[in-house]
Amino acid sequence: MANARELALQTLTDILIEGAYSNHALSEQIEKNELTVQDKNFMTELVYGTLQHEQLLNFYVTPFFKGKVKAWIRILIQMTLYQILFLDSVPEHAAISEAVTIAKKRGGQFNGKLVNAILREIMRTPLPSFETIKDQEERLAIETSHPLWLIKLWSKQYGYEKAVQMAKANNERVHVTIRVNGVKGTREELKQKLESEGITCTYGSLSEDALVVLKGNVIQTKAFEQGWFYVQDESSMLVGRALKPKHHSKVLDTCSAPGGKTTHLAEIMRQTGTVYAHDVYDHKIKLIEANVNRLGLTNVVATLQDAMTLNERYEAESFDAILVDAPCSGLGILRRHPEVKLTKKPSDLDEITSIQKQILNTVAPLLKPGGTLVYSTCTVNRKENDKMIEQFLGQHSDYELDSTLVKRLPDALSDQTQHGMVQLFPGDYQTDGFFIACLKRQG
Numbered sequence: 001m002a003n004a005r006e007l008a009l010q011t012l013t014d015i016l017i018e019g020a021y022s023n024h025a026l027s028e029q030i031e032k033n034e035l036t037v038q039d040k041n042f043m044t045e046l047v048y049g050t051l052q053h054e055q056l057l058n059f060y061v062t063p064f065f066k067g068k069v070k071a072w073i074r075i076l077i078q079m080t081l082y083q084i085l086f087l088d089s090v091p092e093h094a095a096i097s098e099a100v101t102i103a104k105k106r107g108g109q110f111n112g113k114l115v116n117a118i119l120r121e122i123m124r125t126p127l128p129s130f131e132t133i134k135d136q137e138e139r140l141a142i143e144t145s146h147p148l149w150l151i152k153l154w155s156k157q158y159g160y161e162k163a164v165q166m167a168k169a170n171n172e173r174v175h176v177t178i179r180v181n182g183v184k185g186t187r188e189e190l191k192q193k194l195e196s197e198g199i200t201c202t203y204g205s206l207s208e209d210a211l212v213v214l215k216g217n218v219i220q221t222k223a224f225e226q227g228w229f230y231v232q233d234e235s236s237m238l239v240g241r242a243l244k245p246k247h248h249s250k251v252l253d254t255c256s257a258p259g260g261k262t263t264h265l266a267e268i269m270r271q272t273g274t275v276y277a278h279d280v281y282d283h284k285i286k287l288i289e290a291n292v293n294r295l296g297l298t299n300v301v302a303t304l305q306d307a308m309t310l311n312e313r314y315e316a317e318s319f320d321a322i323l324v325d326a327p328c329s330g331l332g333i334l335r336r337h338p339e340v341k342l343t344k345k346p347s348d349l350d351e352i353t354s355i356q357k358q359i360l361n362t363v364a365p366l367l368k369p370g371g372t373l374v375y376s377t378c379t380v381n382r383k384e385n386d387k388m389i390e391q392f393l394g395q396h397s398d399y400e401l402d403s404t405l406v407k408r409l410p411d412a413l414s415d416q417t418q419h420g421m422v423q424l425f426p427g428d429y430q431t432d433g434f435f436i437a438c439l440k441r442q443g
């Protein structure tokens, strides 16, 4: 049987040194190794917990490193400190002794002794107080393990209190949420089916399509195999409802892999009409097709195409509805992808806004007059969200915001939905941070 801590360390080095995505790196190790359910859960906790608090752990451990220390040793010490500070179930002596064993196995006696000495010195010394950090944004950044530039950006754009809310929410554990495939049956029927397979779930708090999984692995159920649901955050489920294509519509989904919203649109159209789904990466088209097939949908055509050239493929005014679920900075999904806090740079934000602008400009003429275009992102950054739409409207006088959006969203969001746009913040409703704008082309 493999050792959960050792595998967690390997996963963390893959993510932090090799730049792997947390979800991919973790599932790869879990699939490759024989582990009990308990060990899988522990390993997942260690990987996500250490990533979520990486900057805080770094703040604590850095004073104890004298000279250059190997990257894996730093990560091992951070991971061990995470267990001691955040996990009640792990006694300090057990965490340290396991770390020393791993260090010896991986790097010999010398490294075992080094890890032992550093960890024992850390534990002998009182933790530094945050009160010594006078600037409130700097303090929040360290305390909640977010890059300072991001805390400053959120404070400036949404206010300091909102930045605090988001930073804290990003460190909370998330439940898996799933969207019922309306073509197969109702949410109530799905809940019963899953319960009969030993899964505990409850209704989502926002989306009429959502179930929140409280216990059990839904991916290993028959209901999953039979295409009864799609794993998706509740915020993303609002997009299909926002666009609400009529039956028999011709819909364009410009950036669709792995197909979460494509399949929802196809379900809402109840197997009528066609969703033309595109993405710029070939391997991702296969992911869309796999999801469409598993869900048993027959009204999706998935093809490789750069959204910035869709005007070469389709005539003007060809579509009843268009979805631009744009590539974005992903600052709304840090709960699920904490490594993004470590890898994203402010310059990435400018690059992505330029792509979003080009995609919107390219597809704007493809919508029929009277048709609806929804633009969405999983980020919390005004330049990619409301400011992007303002700019688009400034250049496209044939488009206007659709204020009826509020009627297609849950009542809970009626105050937040202003003039056809809504921004969800992490911590509002236990969803990702997400933005939706709904536009109409004048007819």
Ligand SMILES: C[S@@+](CC[C@H](N)C(=O)[O-])C[C@H]1O[C@@H](n2cnc3c(N)ncnc32)[C@H](O)[C@@H]1O
Residues within 6 Å of the ligand: 236, 254, 255, 256, 257, 258, 259, 260, 261, 262, 278, 279, 280, 281, 284, 305, 306, 307, 308, 325, 326, 327, 328, 378
């Ligand atoms: C936010 S994700 C889409 C998620 C998808 N709509 C869903 O609900 O499952 C953005 C997607 O845009 C794709 N993408 C990035 N640049 C693109 C481009 N120039 N043209 C088309 N797709 C692009 C990415 O490969 C990625 O799959």
